Amino acid sequence: MKELKMILESIGELDQAAMANCKSHLDQLTKPQGSLGVLEDISITMAGITGQEKPVLTKKTTVIMAADHGVTDEGISAFPKEVTPQMVLNFLNGGAAINVLSRLNHSDILCVDLGIASDIEHPNLINRKIAYGTKNMRLQASMTREEALKAIKTGIEIADEAVKSGTTLLATGEMGIGNTTASSAILTVFTDLLVEKTVGAGTGISPETIGHKQKVIQDAINRNQPDKNDPIDVLSKVGGFEIAGLTGLIIGAAKNRVPVVIDGFISTAAALIAYELEAKTRDFMISSHLSEETGHKLMLDYLGLKPMLHLNFRLGEGTGAVMAFNLIDASSRILEEMATFESAGVSTK
Amino acid sequence: MKELKMILESIGELDQAAMANCKSHLDQLTKPQGSLGVLEDISITMAGITGQEKPVLTKKTTVIMAADHGVTDEGISAFPKEVTPQMVLNFLNGGAAINVLSRLNHSDILCVDLGIASDIEHPNLINRKIAYGTKNMRLQASMTREEALKAIKTGIEIADEAVKSGTTLLATGEMGIGNTTASSAILTVFTDLLVEKTVGAGTGISPETIGHKQKVIQDAINRNQPDKNDPIDVLSKVGGFEIAGLTGLIIGAAKNRVPVVIDGFISTAAALIAYELEAKTRDFMISSHLSEETGHKLMLDYLGLKPMLHLNFRLGEGTGAVMAFNLIDASSRILEEMATFESAGVSTK
Numbered sequence: 001m002k003e004l005k006m007i008l009e010s011i012g013e014l015d016q017a018a019m020a021n022c023k024s025h026l027d028q029l030t031k032p033q034g035s036l037g038v039l040e041d042i043s044i045t046m047a048g049i050t051g052q053e054k055p056v057l058t059k060k061t062t063v064i065m066a067a068d069h070g071v072t073d074e075g076i077s078a079f080p081k082e083v084t085p086q087m088v089l090n091f092l093n094g095g096a097a098i099n100v101l102s103r104l105n106h107s108d109i110l111c112v113d114l115g116i117a118s119d120i121e122h123p124n125l126i127n128r129k130i131a132y133g134t135k136n137m138r139l140q141a142s143m144t145r146e147e148a149l150k151a152i153k154t155g156i157e158i159a160d161e162a163v164k165s166g167t168t169l170l171a172t173g174e175m176g177i178g179n180t181t182a183s184s185a186i187l188t189v190f191t192d193l194l195v196e197k198t199v200g201a202g203t204g205i206s207p208e209t210i211g212h213k214q215k216v217i218q219d220a221i222n223r224n225q226p227d228k229n230d231p232i233d234v235l236s237k238v239g240g241f242e243i244a245g246l247t248g249l250i251i252g253a254a255k256n257r258v259p260v261v262i263d264g265f266i267s268t269a270a271a272l273i274a275y276e277l278e279a280k281t282r283d284f285m286i287s288s289h290l291s292e293e294t295g296h297k298l299m300l301d302y303l304g305l306k307p308m309l310h311l312n313f314r315l316g317e318g319t320g321a322v323m324a325f326n327l328i329d330a331s332s333r334i335l336e337e338m339a340t341f342e343s344a345g346v347s348t349k
Numbered sequence: 350m351k352e353l354k355m356i357l358e359s360i361g362e363l364d365q366a367a368m369a370n371c372k373s374h375l376d377q378l379t380k381p382q383g384s385l386g387v388l389e390d391i392s393i394t395m396a397g398i399t400g401q402e403k404p405v406l407t408k409k410t411t412v413i414m415a416a417d418h419g420v421t422d423e424g425i426s427a428f429p430k431e432v433t434p435q436m437v438l439n440f441l442n443g444g445a446a447i448n449v450l451s452r453l454n455h456s457d458i459l460c461v462d463l464g465i466a467s468d469i470e471h472p473n474l475i476n477r478k479i480a481y482g483t484k485n486m487r488l489q490a491s492m493t494r495e496e497a498l499k500a501i502k503t504g505i506e507i508a509d510e511a512v513k514s515g516t517t518l519l520a521t522g523e524m525g526i527g528n529t530t531a532s533s534a535i536l537t538v539f540t541d542l543l544v545e546k547t548v549g550a551g552t553g554i555s556p557e558t559i560g561h562k563q564k565v566i567q568d569a570i571n572r573n574q575p576d577k578n579d580p581i582d583v584l585s586k587v588g589g590f591e592i593a594g595l596t597g598l599i600i601g602a603a604k605n606r607v608p609v610v611i612d613g614f615i616s617t618a619a620a621l622i623a624y625e626l627e628a629k630t631r632d633f634m635i636s637s638h639l640s641e642e643t644g645h646k647l648m649l650d651y652l653g654l655k656p657m658l659h660l661n662f663r664l665g666e667g668t669g670a671v672m673a674f675n676l677i678d679a680s681s682r683i684l685e686e687m688a689t690f691e692s693a694g695v696s697t698k
Contacts, residue, residue: 030439031446032427032552036668037641037661078381078698086695090379095688097380104675104682203381204698292386310659311676312386319385326453326675327660333453339444346435349427349553 001149001232004251007156008278011254014048022047022335025054029338030346038308042286042331049259049284050168054335060107060325061162062098062171062318063249064091065155067115067241068133069178070142071220076213078204081133081177085118088175091317092122098173098317105325109173109318112158114151115241128154130241137185137220141237148236148244155248156255163256169328170253170260171288172267173318174242177203180293183269185217185238187295189226190272191302200265200294203314231276239273246270251277254284261328263321264291264313268299275303286328289313289320350498350581353600356505357627360603363397371396371684374403378687379695387657391635391680398608398633399517403684409456409674410511411447411520411667412598413440414504416464416590417482418527419491420569425562427552430482430526434467437524440666441471447522447666454674458522458667461507463500464590477503479590486534486569490586497585497593504597505604512605518677519602519609520637521616522667523591526552529642532618534566534587536644538575539621540651549614549643552663580625588622595619600626603633610677612670613640613662617648624652635677638662638669 022044027033034040046055066088072081090096091111094103102109112126117133130151134142143151159170180202188198195214205213217238224237235244247270253260254274262271262285274281287305290296292314300307308327313320341348371393376382383389395404415437421430439445440460443452451458461475466482479500483491492500508519529551537547544563554562566587573586584593596619602609603623611620611634623630636654639645641663649656657676662669690697 029446030436030444031664035552035641035662035664036446037663039660039662080696083696086693087379090688090693090695093688093693095379095686095693097378097385097683097687100682100686101679103686104679203384292384308660311388311657313384313388314386315380315384323676323679327672330450330453330672333449334446337444337449337452338446339439339442344435344439344442344444346439347429347432 004149004152007251007255011278011280014283015051018047018051018053019044021053025335028340030341030344036334039327039331039334042328043335045286046259046331049257055332056168057329057332058168059166060169061110061167062102062107062173062322063110063112063158064173064175064318065112065114065242065245066175068117069176069182069240070134070136071138071181071216072178073136074138074216076181076216077177077202079177081117084175084177085116085120088116088120089122092124096317097315097319098322101319101322105322107322107325112245114154114245134240137224137238138216141224142239143236145232145236148232151241151244152248155245156252159249159252159256163258168258170249170258171318171321172246172249172260172263172270174246174266174316176240176242179240179242179266181213181217182238182240182243183266184295185220186234186269186272187299188217188221189228189234189238190276191298193298198295198298231273235273243270247273250274250281250285254281259286260284261286261288261321261324263288263318264316265293265296266316268296271303272299288324291320353498353501356600356604360627360629363632364400367396367400367402368393370402374684377689379690379693385683388676388680388683391677392684394635395608395680398606404681405517406678406681407517408515409518410459410516411451411456411522411671412459412461412507413522413524413667414461414463414591414594415524417466418525418531418589419483419485420487420530420565421527422485423487423565425530425565426526427554428526430466433524433526434465434469437465437469441473445666446664446668447671450668450671454671456671456674461594463503463594483589486573486587487565490573491588492585494581494585497581500590500593501597504594505601508598508601508605512607517607519598519607520667520670521595521598521609521612521619523595523615523665525589525591528589528591528615530562530566531587531589531592532615533644534569535583535618535621536648537566537570538577538583538587539625540647547644547647580622584622592619596622599623599630599634603630608635609633610635610637610670610673612637612667613665614642614645615665617645620652621648637673640669
């Protein structure tokens with residue numbers, strides 16, 4: 001905890017001078033001022049994060065954290081839990097949606113096992129398994145406090161390593177059957193909203209099963225009594241290993257002043273924990289898309305983040321984040337490649 | 350007109366069998382059914398347009414139609430009219446936003462002079478000039494009926510040629526100082542809405558100038574009395590050459606069963622004319638983004654089109670359309686590259 005605290009305290013502010021310089025450059029380009037809307041907003045945010053007037057994107061990396069959830073014993077998911085390792089293998093073999101979209105947008109994927117309930121053999125899997133899945137939160141805490149801290153630390157290390165290997169843009173991805181349940185629980189604890197507001201269909205459960213999932217989450221909160229003023233307590237009692245790992249990844253991004261693109265519902269649950277640990281981490285987050293999952297908008301509103309894309313995705317994996325890469329690439333290329341009014345000989349107003 | 354009528358009558362329906370086959374394939378891919386939201390919608394629409402279960406995108410082409418507007422004499426734009434040829438040269442030299450975004454998304458640009466008020470010398474400019482700008486619509490019709498038909502015919506020919514050269518996806522782009530005025534006039538005529546609802550800031554005029562622009566448009570409608578039941582009458586009286594050309598491009602896309610991505614306010618004005626000429630053209634349109642320009646949403650609602658992106662753009666050129674290319678590419682790659690539950694050995698529900 002002491003080490004984490006030091007890292008959190010080291011997180012800085014956005015570079016206002018770089019942001020002003022970036023804005024000034026944007027205003028000289030051959031277009032009405034501000035007419036590229038969201039792209040200009042991204043450029044300025046990226047400048048603030050990186051301290052570069054023209055932020056350069058050389059390597060984009062999506063980190064997919066995977067883990068299992070003991071709460072699947074309660075029958076809260078549409079898919080059986082063996083789908084977690086099956087889909088991770090699919091990622092490693094290049095056949096999932098995240099692979100297709102990453103190839104399209106020229107970005108890398110790192111797959112991390114933080115707590116899958118079985119062992120996967122694959123040369124590209126990063127094995128940082130903390131346990132074989134969480135415990136069933138309806139009956140007990142999902143993990144110990146030490147395990148939660150270890151998973152966060154792992155996420156920070158993975159961010160450090162990715163940055164060391166040249167990554168200039170990170171994105172969050174995840175796989176874990178049952179993880180919308182953990183994410184809804186986290187949202188419920190921090191906002192004190194009713195589970196009727198925070199719990200959704202996940203990968204596609206029926207309205208009856210949603211009712212059951214709400215009850216399971218309420219039971220888990222009642223039994224564990226997570227303390228919303230202690231984010232590690234919330235994470236360990238109703239979270240998941242992949243969520244904790246992503247919390248670490250986000251903190252690691254902020255520590256390294258590298259922008260981190262936040263995917264959907266589960267990734268944003270991790271962002272909530274990071275924000276509660278240190279509010280400044282929020283400035284390093286780029287919100288990608290609004291998921292179809294109930295509760296995602298509540299999370300984004302709580303964080304004060306505005307998603308760029310509304311694609312009705314409800315898949316996770318990092319798919320929404322990777323679709324935002326094209327916008328981020330565009331924001332960088334605009335700064336680099338567009339002519340100015342002067343250089344192109346175009347009259348101003 | 351007779352030739353145009355024959356082309357309009359030849360436009361077919363969406364291929365329902367290809368759409369059903371595409372949907373069925375999507376449902377076998379390793380993701381919860383429908384979880385890729387808008388991407389799946391695009392895949393199915395593209396299948397319906399092309400008749401291919403897995404629509405292939407080999408070449409994407411944005412056609413930028415450029416022309417000047419006599420109504421700029423009334424002082425309705427933030428930029429002087431010499432910006433039209435200056436920006437067209439910028440397009441031809443690769444320095445504009447549309448160039449940057451087209452390079453990013455691996456798409457081609459065709460620049461067509463349909464009515465610029467001066468002559469531009471550039472080897473890549475397609476010179477199909479009909480006149481040196483329209484007349485001032487506040488005083489008389491913008492163009493003759495014959496000129497409007499000629500511009501539409503030119504657009505159809507350019508679509509034909511692009512398709513013959515391998516284009517599998519068309520997009521609309523435009524440049525023409527004063528063309529939001531013409532577009533607002535077209536919207537006003539078809540919807541009978543007050544100019545207070547249909548007229549916006551264009552490239553960035555003051556609230557006072559917006560009031561003046563509203564008056565100019567109302568005067569133009571009062572004087573010319575365009576007949577909303579005769580789209581060619583509307584186009585010739587209050588339209589523009591580039592708008593007419595884009596109407597033709599959209600009709601040409603439908604004729605060739607090639608999807609056409611509709612950019613912002615001006616492009617959608619052209620789509621309105623195409624739709625009024627033949628409602629089936631709408632099925633071949635893919636709406637890219639919602640512009641910041643007042644009135645764009647009114648047009649899209651009138652057409653029943655739903656934009657994919659909300660990027661607060663107000664630039665035109667085709668920039669919003671080209672940003673949608675990444676989504677369209679993704680929808681095609683998903684169909685081509687994703688593993689099925691069976692091939693990846695992933696358990697279903």
